[in-house]
Amino acid sequence: MVEYIIRRLIFGIFVLFIMTAFIFIIMRAVPGDVVTLQLANSGATAEQMDAMKAEMGLDKSILGQLTDWVTKAVQGDLGNSLWSGQEVSQIIVDRLPVTIQLAIMSIILAILIGIPIGVISAVKQNTWIDHFLKIFSVSGLSIPNFWLGLVLLTVLSLALNWIPPLGFQSFAENPMVNLQQMILPAICLAITLSASIVRMTRSAVLEVLHSEFIRTVRAKGARERIVIFKHALRNSLVSVITLIGLQVGYLLGGTVVLESIFALPGLGSLIFESVLARDYPIVQSAVLVFGAMFLLVNLIVDVMYGWVDPRIRTK
Amino acid sequence: SSGSKNNETGQKNTNDGSSEPKSGGTYTILSPADPDMLDPHRQSSIYTHQLAGLVYNKLVSYETGPNVEYTDYNVVPDLAERWEVSDDGKVYTFYLREAYWHDKAPVNGRQVTADDVIATMERIINLPGHQASLLSEVESIVAKDPQTVVFTLKQPFAPFLNFMANHFMWILPKEGVEGQFDLATDAIGTGPFVLEKWEDNVQATFKKNPKFYEEGKPYLDEVIFKVVPDQGSRIAAFRTGQADTIGSLSPEELDQLIKTNPDVTVFEALFATQEQLYLNMKKEPFNDLKVRKAISMAVDRQSMVKAIYGGGETSGPVNPSLGDWSLPLEEREKLQPYNPEEAKKLLEEAGYPDGFDTTLMVTNGYGEQLVRVAQWIAEDLRNIGINAEIEVVEYATYFSERWPNVDYDMGVGYQTYFQEPDEWLRTQLHTNGARNWYNISDPELDKMLDEQRLILDVDQRKEYVHNIQRYVLENLVNPIPISTYYTKTPRQPYIRDSYPHASYGYGYLKDVWLDK
Amino acid sequence: MSQVQLDSELLKGKLKASRNLSVKKFKEDCKRFIFTQKIGFISLLFILLVIIIALIAPIIAPFDPIAQDRAAFLAAPNSEHVMGTDDLGRDVLSRLVHGSRISLIVGFSTVIISIILGTLIGMVSGYFGGIVDMIIQRIMDAIMSIPALILALFIAALLGPAIQNVIISLVIIEVPRFARIVRGEMMRIRESNYVEASRSVGASSFRIILKHGLPNMMAPIIVMASLAFGQTIIAEASLSFLGIGTPPPNPSWGLMLSDASRYMESAPWLVLFPGLALSILVLAFNLFGDALRDFLDPKMS
């Protein structure tokens, strides 16, 4: 297992490297850079601009810049923001917890909503309950989450004269406020994810229910409860977990929009602002962190496979 | 005529004498975005300079107060207690008041000296950026004594005092200039509020400066500046009392807000800049004055600004927010009539009876309203046969490539918030203007632009500047001023003595107090 | 009649017979689909309806979608403007009708380009395996490990708002997903007995990929495509919401929705119609995809 994890981590680093290069090259291939952006209207001379570019290391070839960046990043130095000059690592450390908390809350919410509904749907296959839940869950996939966020916010402020308190506070600082701030965006993100979980749970449970060992369990005289929760659900978890791993990408993507709407200082909103401001080191690092998060979640997913399915554990 | 408008709907903004200002309270400002950095000399962003106004002072500033219009540009003392101008208009002597830096390391509350001013000015001159040009006419700066600074100019220069009041002229402590602390992420000044903490893109917290040079001020204990990117969220926050002010709203948004919060007060003011429709003079057919005039005539400015911004004025080459430096409203309207029939005729005369196809560049970096303006203008142009396809360009590309390199047919955009007619006119319209991104080259105009800088008498200069504007609207017609809209900013009803000014900086918050 | 003629007559007859047979099979399949997948069928009808609307948009739209009625800004639905007007006085119904074009163009182009690229990459990767597969998969992993919307945002923001840029960025997102599915299918098919049978008679790799691989993976690809369609349309809307999607004045549903979000309180109809249209279309694609999956899954019958 340890060897497996190490191997996955090495793979992950490899993947992250490709990703970094990809982002790096695209970002520099498009027009616009910080220096011109900052100085275009200033009447600064070309020499002044070049000097500034040199100061920021933007005068080298893309490959040279990439090498520089990677060498430093490997040593834990992610550079400084080209605008504020702040250390990128610090900015990321400040913002990462928000996004992580948001992601975790959404995943938990989505699981809490998705799995029970999925199981009910499977057990009541082809009844009206099933059809209803099916339409309901597919609808979850069909509503853009930014949309949901806006509606929630407007409706709440109008109907209840309440919105989550502004000014982000971390969970450690003030759990009550923090939860109030996080719950709405988490719900918006969770809806889509839970919709996929419902569908996956339903089909996985159905498939397992058709398998032979379920017949064995029934032949033992087991109650339906045991058949479904002890055997069918447990065996379906592998596919549900895989799904969560794959959907985490969508979830993290959704944070961009929802963090903007709900004024949460997370990585998602950071990345959006930084792309527009051509703040290369931040974009670079934030994408890297997102990628790493995605890979990490998938690693956790794979490790969990082993926990769920002993066939994988021993391999 | 008044080029500005400073109305309060609702009641009780000014202290009517019935109550004395109360100290205390927190004032929360919601903003759609954050300064990218705090260094005011490296950044032209409004967000940086608004916050700088809380922390820093300039040598001189613009007057604010109950009897001052939002757009009045009266230069008043700030860090300089008073100043003297030599008769030849070339030597300015500033006498510093007794003021102390904020009590933060490494400056630790020492007194402000001439050295600080000189260090700051040198920094401004040496850093690349727009601000350097503000001091381009300065020959030398010397400290006569620790409290006196003398500026010697190369020649008499009319805009000088205005430039000294410009928001780029925030005076920094020497230690900052020397790099003893990071000006990008920290700010130590002399202003009414002390920066306590700045979390990039989240919030900036300011505490009252107990040693502010104006006795008894500021009243507020704390100013909080929060970033809430989504407009809907900002409104919701205001509605639920989590914010004191949230920036300007569209008429529809304001209507809805007033429905739920009827006692909200609304501050209305002219926007500090204007939309301009600019044309690439090197390209056919925009090199033809008739075509430019036709385009200008085709745009229904009044209906546009009403429909999109809920109200505003036809603007001129100098933005009306600069008060009477701008042409009077009637004249602006007379010189830029809405007359599609006449426009069509002009086009015909120019040889385009059926109009032509072109593109209209716009960026969404300024928000959606400008994109709507572009759509409006395109529709107006369609009416006279010009088929302008809208090209929405990403902001960074727009601002660092397309616009400065004059890589467009037509474009519509906002100009930077200039505070001096010289900036409005000379940087944009002079053949060598730093912001002449339109391929304008008119030797006669260049001469006029150079001359107005030398006229020291204010009234005389105003007259001359008006003439230049008349000339521009008749003989150049590029960039075509469109409109300046009224900003409508909701405010919580308990806010008192808030007198904002068109120039940058939240410095006016020193007067604000909360009546609750 | 000569022998050759006879033969060709015969051949024609045979061909016709075989065509008839597959036509008949197709007809039967359709009937079975309609009969067993009612929701899916209704969804399909809805999708077809939207496609037709998009095709004949200029004919059925009562107004020019970008023409501004300056006498009626933000008009509530009325007899002239059945769905009201927007903040520039443009007819919402007409914009909605024309907007379907953009949604469908973005959806179709993205999905079709992604299918082609994804299938090519996936088939090569899956069939040959080994080092080729390893390299391709790592690149796909790298792209996939950037959260979708962030990648789209990144690319669309850098390239600027334009339909083709939206499509490019969505394609970059979808390709690895298709490639992965196709690769899996190809690996499954590669191991299948009929491919082994084909190899045992000496068929070339090219022939196997083309004749055995492609036809046998169409079903999962179609299912995947119908689901990707929905995601793509939503992604376009999200990008428009962030201001990097379809550029105005062209109406896209996402853009309309994002523009309308400012008038959520004052002009809710602006939000309602494009929102409904978008959600129902995506819903239809999802339900259709689901139905197709059920239909094609032998275990479900």
Add this chain to the structure above:
Amino acid sequence: MKGGRIRLVNKTPSLLQVEEMKTVFKTRTANLEAVDGVSFSISKGETVAIVGESGSGKSVSALSILRLLDRNGEVTSGKILYNDLNLKDLSNDDIRKIRGNEIAMIFQDPMTCLDPVYTIGDQIIETIKIHEDLSKKEYKDRALELLKLVGLPDPESRINAYPHQLSGGQRQRVMIAIALACRPNLIIADEPTTALDVTVQAQIMQLLKDLQSQFGTAIILVTHDLGVVAEMADKVVVVYAGQVVEQSNVKDLFNHPEHPYTQALLQSIPKIDTDRNRRLQTIKGNVPSLRDIPSGCRFHPRCPLATDKCKNEEPPLFELKENRVSKCWKADPTTAEKWEFPTIEDNEAIFEENEHLNNKQILLQVNNLKKHFPITKGILSRTVGHVKAVDGVSIDIYKGEVLGLVGESGCGKSTVGRLITGLIDSTDGEVTFDQKQLATAHRKERKGLRKRIQFVFQDPYSSLNPRMTILDIIGEPLEVHNIAKGNKKRERVAELLEIVGLSREDMHKFPHQFSGGQRQRIGIARALATEPDLLICDEAVSALDVSVQAQILNLLKDLQLKLGLSYLFISHDLNVVKYISDRIAVMYLGEIVEVTDSVTLFKKPLHPYAKALISAVPVPNPNIEPERIILSGEVPSPSNPPTGCKFHTRCPAAMEICKHTKPELKSIAKGHTVSCHLYGEELGNG
């Protein structure tokens, strides 16, 4: 006495009595009567076998008893009396108390029947927990005891194993332990040994017999293997298309089958004593689909004796004597006429002599062939070991000859076949075909050689691309080798279809429109397209019903004689191999251990493994009491084979030398080679 089995006298009160049971599946298009009026009874300690071809309703009958049918199935009428309790009418709760406790079930495939995510201990204990309230320790003790009972080695540690960590035979033992957990009175076993190798099958059958004699449990055994029936059952119920067509005690059934279907079934299976030169009896047509049930007697379309009456009137179950019924008009005691099954005319029944074999020309020569599949690990796919799937195999095939290849699952039979065809590359060794070496031949030559060796696959359905027409499928080799195109291709395909007994009209259909036997004919037609000299038949008839299997075997023999084809015939069914092969090679763990002609091998096998293998074959004749050599232990892993003689770990005759010295393949007699230390060269001159 057979293995101490208790034979109960008639008239004992029955434990379970099924009367006129009818099971219906609701599908979207129709209601399928999968079981239509089945009746039988079973007494304590008795074994009743339910036999029939695939799809005849055996499993459904078994599942109906405990109401374990899929959700869409229901027992609609009839009675299922268990100790006077009608299981059909019990509440869900009550029948649950019977399941596992009074009546237990064992299913076919032990891998898919055990929940993969729980340890086997958990799964055994679960059963006990459901029905009995014990302490934790008692549960565990019971589980251990059960594992010991079913002969699982080292139960203490195995109790914590997961199903995938056990071999097929061990898993089946666990299934049996689960079934026995609550000491049920009746066990219903649905094909309990079908998925297992013959040697393991023998172990499991022995175990069931032992347990039955120990506990007196009654067993309902569902199977299609008449050999297993003959060996295990007291009473046999023959089902056809959802109905019981004959019921009898086992001896009577095999000695005097009453129903024409039973008769045909018995004749269509090759037995050890079947004459290799005789054509197998076949039953025309296929088992009817439930959607399209024939009128009258359901068997009439396939019955050579059918009359108009059979077509129109459904025969009742005629009771011939006690416990003996037949559902055939011929058995009507009122009209009782003697009938005899029409046998094929002798000149047709006997195959011609195979002249191709006369000149003994070597066609294929395999020399020391090896295939080691690498086991990889790590990021860089480091090779950490090898699966020695084929480890030095040498065989010859003569022109016109059938060489049978037998051995346990995983011993490398298929790999040998694939190596010879060139589907995979060998690690070592050489294959010489018609005097040309395959490995060294250049590309064009190789392609030419490949044309002459073709493959017939086990599963006819999955080896046909479902999206291609038969024309394209059979035409593929013609196109690939540029033999024929367009019109010519069509003609050739038509010809081939006719050769394998299909009609040319079939070429425009798709695979799913054919029955199993027809599909295998298509597979054969494809293999014949390039006019090959050698066919490799990898389990080519294993997936087919016995009646269809007989058709295909006859076809293969015909083709051999007519076209002079040679076959490498790979199969685990030794009866089939014996019937079709001229010579047989026995494989164990990637090596050939014995090669000889088929008669000799069955009469006088030499290698201890071959002996065990042959003795383990169930004989479909209840009168014969086979002497079993039950091999102990499991097949070792081919990645880590034992040293010396690979068989020594399981060999009853293992000697010291076997552990470290590998025996050579020696010629013992003419055409009889064996690799075993028991036999020196000198022995062979006999």
